[in-house]
Amino acid sequence: MNPLGIIIKIIRNFSAAIIFLVGLIILFSGIVLSLTVIGLIIGVPLIIIGIFIVILSIFVRGGKFKHTGNKKPQVIVFCKNCKNSNTQSSRFCSKCGKEL
Numbered sequence: 001m002n003p004l005g006i007i008i009k010i011i012r013n014f015s016a017a018i019i020f021l022v023g024l025i026i027l028f029s030g031i032v033l034s035l036t037v038i039g040l041i042i043g044v045p046l047i048i049i050g051i052f053i054v055i056l057s058i059f060v061r062g063g064k065f066k067h068t069g070n071k072k073p074q075v076i077v078f079c080k081n082c083k084n085s086n087t088q089s090s091r092f093c094s095k096c097g098k099e100l
């Protein structure tokens, strides 16, 4: 594993934790506000926003918004004969059949 990947992972986990915490604070302040009659108007939307942010932080941590496919980058090899792009794993060109 390269050091840059570890740094990105730490930053992602750290930001997810902060978002999660902010979501919880909003959620609890919403619950507290809901205990009063006037606060109910502000409190209920705050609870909804808080739940949404907590769910969002779980998605950020899971890396759902990032490309999961870039863990194993596919190396493209161009055919010398027809310039067709092939994956490194393939031995023969998928277009003209010539050996790569």
Ligand SMILES: [Zn+2]
Pocket (backbone or CB within 6 Å): 079, 080, 081, 082, 083, 084, 093, 094, 095, 096, 097, 098
């Ligand atoms: Zn070819």
